[in-house]
Amino acid sequence: MEKRDMYLEKINAQIDQYNAKLAVMRGKSKEVHADMKLEYLNQVEKLESKRDDLKEKYEQLRKSSESSWKDIKEGTENAWNDLKESFDKVTMHFK
Template identity: 35%
Template sequence: MSERDAYIEKTKAKIDQWNAEIDKMEAKARQTSADGEIAYREVLQNLQGQRDALEQQLKEARQAGDAAWGDIKTELDAAWSNLSEAVKKARSRFE
């Protein structure tokens, strides 16, 4: 397996973990008051948007040639970091 394939698989696995966390937050949102649910929904929409963007970048990475891999990896690293931080903030905010 190439470095790129390993990186893509690792990122996909992490997205799957984040999806599970987002699902837990959605379930918790349904159990809160109306005001609390609105706050949850705003955060969750942001997380889902960032996740969708990262998934799109992964799709592009799979299709990109070797020459573009360096640039794409840099973009993926930034998107990964942003989503990771957003999930941590959401987790701490709603626990």
């Protein structure tokens, strides 16, 4: 398998994992104390937006030509790292 295909599979798998994590977080919103619920849901929405950004970058990368692939890859990695860092922060904040 090509390096590019492996990279795309890796990102797609990460998107699937984040989708599952977000679904769990949405479900847990019922358990969050009332005074924290609005902040919690706001953070979940921000994470969903960042996930959507990553999905968009993934689609651009998937459709890109060989010559533009490396440039788009950098933006995809930035979106991926931003989502990961944001997830880590939100998870730590609401433990």
